[in-house]
Amino acid sequence: MNERTLTIAKRDGEHATLTPEQRDDLAGQLDGSLLEDGEEGWEDAALIWNAMAATMPALVVQPSSARDVAAAVAFAREHGLLVSVKGGGHNIGGTGIAEDSLTLDMSGMRQLSVDPQARVAHVGPGCRLQDVDRATQAYGLATVLGFISEVGVAGLTLGGGLGYLTRRFGWAVDNLVEVDVVTADGEIRTANRTENADLFWALRGGGGNFGVVTRFTFRLHEVGPTVFGGLIAWPFERADEILLAYREITVGGPRELAVWHNVLHAPPAPFVPEEWHGKKLCAMAVCYSGDLALTDEVLAPIRSLSDPVVDLLEEQPYTQLQSYLDETEPKGMHYYWKTEYLTELGDEFLSVLPELYATCPLPGGEVGILHLEGALNEHDEDDGAVGNRDARYVFGVKGMWEPDEPEADSYRQWVRDAWERLRPFSTGRTYINFQTTDEGQERVRASYGANFDRLVEVKQTYDPDNVFRSNRNIRP
């Protein structure tokens, strides 16, 4: 432990100093580690995915158990410290680490067990999506998770969670059976539909506002292990035709077929013919997880869009499909997104989208649409805080650029302008997990709609002092 006094942020906006003895006191209560700047492991612990939102913590606890988490929360309360909790570090708004805070880096709690008979997986809060997919697929099972394998299970799930299996099994939180959580009073509680049911309700979409989750238990379903899918793309000049076909495919296809449509600039990747590098494309990322004997029939409407410039559709392991896009979203770049839910793909939306993308100046700019319709629409609006039971698609305008990009301001403005043009088609609601640092309290409310007031009530019960505020914060 460093011999100097350490300056650290408090919850009230002021700064405190911690003496070496006070840090020793905390370290002595932990089985895991306590890290300061310069120590081995600090750089990884203090790193997040979106360099544009990066801030530095003052002190990092790497808990190895719920007991460690409880000790860190109690210490933070005692000293009035600002706390943040880092799962996989992939939140675009950088909420996993707050400036000068005491950060709980959960990466040491990556334990995971699968019970194939009970069809559940018990998942530690440091797990990445790939950990869960790999462990459950060993039994031909899976739960709903997203499709970039480095993303943290914790943040994704607490915000709702969507992916290729959403059409079949709903939001990730529709498959959450139980959690253990350390609440602001330092208690370790179990929450499910009968025990601490109000807390469980809030954790199913309400983010990190209610405590630090130390175990997630997910319901599993038979999936794969071989599925059919991958990428297929056509020239952007055919956008009108491809987008209309996309609408037909999503309206007519079975729930086992999930298709994401993207307009983007082709990356200089080996699987893209060189003459297409940097050119605008319409792409579909496809996952068909149903009966493989029916693949030709199910995929026929996509195949009938002849002459693709890229065609990587093939049978492959589900785990491969869940990770082949990883390199498209590298850590350390600057990212800026705007997202809305849709109930349908109306004619006007489908004509505005290619019109605005035709002038997109960002090489790393894209507009994606993901089809969600299915199981999630069959739940009541208040079945979990996640809500948005009318969402049938989610669209996102996304920008990515190098940290030293001179055109960064105009790129950000393009994303905002494109979003403003598409926003009138939104349900008026947005996905909490895709929000950037410049989205304020009105966007938090817009994520939850009618469920917001109940979230405030649960917050008052379990965290009246707003100890867990370094997140998309629930405030009255």
Ligand SMILES: Cc1cc2nc3c(=O)[nH]c(=O)nc-3n(C[C@H](O)[C@H](O)[C@H](O)COP(=O)(O)OP(=O)(O)OC[C@H]3O[C@@H](n4cnc5c(N)ncnc54)[C@H](O)[C@@H]3O)c2cc1C
């Ligand atoms: C490249 C990329 C792809 C994505 N793809 C998808 C996708 O397919 N589907 C989807 O639904 N989302 C997706 N997302 C969004 C993702 O769900 C959110 O960014 C999510 O917040 C990431 O979680 P994390 O644990 O990695 O992030 P972190 O930044 O570590 O944490 C996010 C939030 O969760 C809180 N938190 C983390 N762990 C805990 C815990 N144990 N207890 C309490 N609070 C905790 C943090 O305090 C923070 O507020 C993607 C994001 C990226 C960057």
